[in-house]
Amino acid sequence: MDLVAGRSIAAERRPIRHLDPVLLLVALLLSLVGLVMVYSATHQSLVALDLDPYTFVKRQALALALGTAGVAVVATLDYRLAKVYAGLVYAGLALLLVLVQTPLGVTTAGAQRWFELAGFQLTPSEFMKVGLIVMLAAMLSEVRRDELGLEDVVRATIVAALPMLLVFVQPDVGTTIVLAAILVGILVVAGARLRHLGLLALSALLLLFAAFRVGAVKEYQLARITAYLDPRNAPAAALYNREQAEIAIGSGGLTGRGFLRGTQTNLDFVPEQHTDFIFTVVGEEFGFVGSVTVLALFALLIWRAVRVAFLSKDLFGTYVAAGIASMFALQMFVNIGMVVGIMPITGIPLPFVSYGGSSLLANFLAVGLLLNVHMRRFT
């Protein structure tokens, strides 16, 4: 009996028994939604070009398979190992962010964001999001005080500022914002004082202002933001994206126009539709019902992430989970917000749904970390 009981306790303690199936399932569901939407957004154009209509779907499916494998790997290893190697990972990713600026990186549309690897694009900034979370969590979990001091906040800010700067000059404003959100999210949970956070916000504003003055912010970025602030004076191109996205979403109505039936989607009216504007496909073809369903999936995802933060046995796990929750929440909000016209247009992908292998892979690594923390909450 004892033996049985002992074995049962040992079994009880085996991490895999504490896997969060809801979290994994939601991530997979969102990815599947993404595959369907990517098909809807791309098949027409691909057929027109005489290409396989599944081209994008296949690549995304491959990334999904890799991501799932990544979850397995990350979940198997104890997340506390990550704390040990956090600095190394962070440094390595920072190096990649530097290298991507060299001729090794690929330039498209004036931005230098990824490496070309065996026909696949590797975007280091996507991985840096997770890398920064781990790095900040590792750093701040070592602070053994109830509240963070100014020096902790400054250190954390410096650690976040390096990749933010590297990403910003690519230029990639969206990812910069996500990195900033991760920083703020973890700082809040780690106990930064309100006035320190205020100071941080102030210096960020000053920096942003300075960046505008020296022209580090590109014109189109400015245009997109002013288009949001004052649609009447916006340049036509900046307005166009917004209008077409709103028409797509709005024309979906309550139940949508049906899969592959959206005219905005199928006739290329919405630009970048398989990536940043993927949510318009959901809105147009599946309507309010579909949109809210996807929102609900995100709510579930973020709730599970926050829950992991609560359940975590140690601060490192809590901070990692909080950072990941912040990352998902902010990306979800800014992306859908810009599509429905309540946020300015910034290039932020919708986690799991937008087309993009690096993003999907990084998100699954994050899910792996969450599962890991969850599984090992008793060990």
Next chain:
Amino acid sequence: MTEGRTSLRLKVLALLVVAMFAALSTRLWYLQVLAAERFRREAQNNSVRLMELPAPRGRILDRNGTELVDSRLSLVVTVNRQELGDDPEGVLLRLSELLGVKVRVLADRLEDPRYYSYQPVPIAEDVPKRAWYEIAEHPEDFPGVEVVPTPVRRYPYGTLAAHVLGHIGPIDEEQLAEPRFAGYDRDDVVGRSGVEAVYERYLQGREGIVKVLVNAAGEPIRRLGERRPVEGADLVLSLDLGIQRLAEESLATGMQRARGVLDTDTGRYLRAGAGALVVEDPDTGRILALASSPSFNPRIFQGGLTTEEAERLEAPRAHQPLFDRATQGAYPPGSTFKPFVALAAMRHGIAAPGGYYPCPPTYTVPGDASGTVFRNWTSADLGTMSLTEALTRSCDTVFYAFGYDFWQLLPPAVQDLQRPASPDEEVLQRELRRFGFGSRPRLDLPSAAGGLVPGGGWKFHTFQDDWERIDPFNRCIAYWCPGDYVNMAIGQGYTLVTPLQLAMAYSAIANGGRLCQPRVALRVQRPTGPDSADVVRTFRPRCPRIRGYTPEQFAFMRRALATVPVSGTAAFAFRGFPFDRVSVAGKTGTAEVPPHQDYSWFAAMVPAQDPEYVIVALVEEGGHGSTTAAPIVRNVIEGLYGLPRSGFVPGGVTD
């Protein structure tokens, strides 16, 4: 488990996330539920384009199926000056290279004052398809430029039958408001005159519409629906190309010859600046040829008349070429009127086929104190003559007497100039109206004139004011007096007829007393093959009988008029004519239209006994009827029957 404070902070974060979801859901509710209808419409507007497929206008054929007018599509480049953008010179330069037309020419056409600044100006026609594609593919290089497939009319015979065919032009504001143009667009082209206008509803096809799904670049993706264009139906005219040509050439040559003839009254050469000729089938009222000289080429109206062309048309020496003298020109009929006066006189016992009438050189109304003298056309006393002779030799004095006899049929109060007669009391006028005079013929061409059969009522209404002003004691200024009937009896005075009306009336004599509705259209049909067609509508002849006359009276009239070319007033003009092969009944007319030279008339029926053709010619300032009009008609008859051409021998001085 996380300790207390961290847990609290996590809850703050969670609350923030809840707020995010609330914001997104609210916005989605607004977009997709509250405002969905508007966005649905916008999506529709975005992606569905309606493209018009022009329908070619129907052709106009002569009675044998020869194309007088046909249609084809021409690619026309239009430029909207308001949409040219900030580099109009650049656009014109690119257009110039593409079309192979000098920039200067394009710029000049763009300045066309006929178009408002918001209207697209056509600057090149018949451009190659390649140019169309180029412009369509690079709209950014050609702002405000469009290529419009426009149906254009082709007139293979130029000015031939121009007044019958008419012209087409852009629809105007007034027409757009008319119910019969319901469904027309502002940029539609419609018939503006001639049969083009009258048979518009058959000739105009119906535009097709293609509903196309387009992508963001405006490229068509697939057809959503289509309404095929319906080509306009073909109009077959009763005109015969050969006869029309013969008529126009005869008229033109005859007029030219007349200009070499001295007018005995004025001592100058005849001006003969304008004329008309009608060839009608007397049994059906169908018009075989309708010529009016001078003429015009309907092509000049294509795409709007240029100022230059408008000036040319309106110049005094152009003699108003757009005016259709055959149907719209009203002239005193002169002696061509006598047969109808004679018929009326026969009906009312004033004259009889076997009667004899004095033909003195002058006539004075019995009991006329003023002693006004009405002269015959010749000063010779021709003695007593039969009714036939009176017609053949066109004795005016015989008809003056008839005119006075009609006066005597008026009620005493009218004869005492107490009141104007009512139309019913005026016997001669009543009879003349039975032959179609004085009322607008129901012709299938626009604006046919009705001429004038004057009477007491008309005269009083017209001259009432002059009477008071000129001489209140002379009641004959405003009242119908014997002299008015005397004049009317020889087709002078206020009487006006159109060449078409005269042809209709002579047709009644020719067919034994039926007044046919004149028509230039035979039928409307849709071609089904090169030599076959489905008839959409046939226009049947309508020839109601003129009451009160016997066939014998008309036969008598034909016999009487058959002597005119043989031994009467047209004998000189018809000398040498093979009457044994084709008999001709006819009547000359010389209308006095002061201050002009005399207008020359000739009306003919061939063959005389059972006429196939009624031919009426009029030449303004062409002198005597036998001088100009009779030789023209003779030439037409020679052409119709394949007789040797005599070549326009002027017929000397007769009436």
